[in-house]
Amino acid sequence: MSDTDELDIVFGASSAIGGALIQRWQRQGRRPILAVTRSANSISDIGDLNRVQVEASDYTEADLSALAARLMSAQTNVTRLVVCNGVLQGAGYRPERALAQIDSAAMNEVFEVNTFLPMRVLSAMAPLLKTSAAPIVAALSARVGSLGDNRRGGWYSYRSSKAALNMMLQCLAHELVRVNPSAKVVAYHPGTVDTPLSKPFQAAVSPEALLQPDQAAEALDSVLSQVVADGALSYVDWRGQPIPW
Numbered sequence: 001m002s003d004t005d006e007l008d009i010v011f012g013a014s015s016a017i018g019g020a021l022i023q024r025w026q027r028q029g030r031r032p033i034l035a036v037t038r039s040a041n042s043i044s045d046i047g048d049l050n051r052v053q054v055e056a057s058d059y060t061e062a063d064l065s066a067l068a069a070r071l072m073s074a075q076t077n078v079t080r081l082v083v084c085n086g087v088l089q090g091a092g093y094r095p096e097r098a099l100a101q102i103d104s105a106a107m108n109e110v111f112e113v114n115t116f117l118p119m120r121v122l123s124a125m126a127p128l129l130k131t132s133a134a135p136i137v138a139a140l141s142a143r144v145g146s147l148g149d150n151r152r153g154g155w156y157s158y159r160s161s162k163a164a165l166n167m168m169l170q171c172l173a174h175e176l177v178r179v180n181p182s183a184k185v186v187a188y189h190p191g192t193v194d195t196p197l198s199k200p201f202q203a204a205v206s207p208e209a210l211l212q213p214d215q216a217a218e219a220l221d222s223v224l225s226q227v228v229a230d231g232a233l234s235y236v237d238w239r240g241q242p243i244p245w
């Protein structure tokens with residue numbers, strides 16, 4: 001990267017949605033892209049990456065701080081920062097259907113990836129968010145993190161991890177408006193997207209309601225193009241429609 005680079009950054013770059021977003025931005029050719037992922041190998045299949053710098057990260061505070069320091073010393077101007085990391089199920093656990101299925105280890109893992117990791121990322125990137133011109137920060141949340149929209153229950157850990165993420169993003173929006181009023185924070189629901197995360201749970205989803213990753217990326221790109229730096233957190237879906245808290 002050269003001095004005073006403008007840069008779009010995607011964390012969780014190997015996610016189906018993040019990968020599609022990177023491909024879309026790469027095709028648009030507007031500015032360089034930094035793709036942060038646990039393993040650089042995991043994004044080798046997303047196609048032509050000539051405008052993409054890939055950074056492997058273990059998402060520890062030390063690693064993220066070192067990355068932020070490098071970006072700061074290059075006087076990076078972050079234009080868009082999107083955090084795509086998330087889990088719904090993992091080794092030995094699935095989303096809970098009932099209270100009796102709550103398991104501490106599983107709950108910890110879901111909160112670690114869905115809530116704590118995105119906030120570690122944003123905490124490390126805080127100096128950049130404060131100094132960049134009109135940075136747009138989006139974390140992939142989910143409609144099921146809405147208390148008002150929760151009419152069926154279940155999925156205790158996933159729902160709650162996204163609700164907690166939303167609260168932390170609200171705190172971030174309040175903090176950023178005081179130091180960088182040009183910044184905007186978005187808690188984003190991408191719709192139900194055909195990805196490894198949703199694959200085991202698609203049986204009840206009609207084909208018309210299931211977005212492909214490239215459609216999800218187009219929608220995300222479009223919503224991020226239209227948000228306004230109003231000092232508030234926007235909790236919106238892929239159509240740009242607000243979601244009740």
Ligand SMILES: NC(=O)c1ccc[n+]([C@@H]2O[C@H](COP(=O)([O-])OP(=O)(O)OC[C@H]3O[C@@H](n4cnc5c(N)ncnc54)[C@H](OP(=O)(O)O)[C@@H]3O)[C@@H](O)[C@H]2O)c1
Pocket residue numbers: 011012013014015016017018036037038039042059084085086087113117140141142143189190191192193194195196197198
């Ligand atoms: N698909 C849907 O229908 C849907 C609906 C609502 C919300 N969302 C949200 O959208 C986001 C992207 O989802 P997706 O469907 O594209 O999922 P995906 O393809 O399964 O990707 C999830 C990504 O999260 C990161 N990740 C997974 N486990 C991790 C761990 N233990 N530690 C650190 N990072 C980990 C990985 O990125 P790296 O290895 O590259 O870091 C992985 O590629 C998630 O936050 C999800 O909750 C998805």
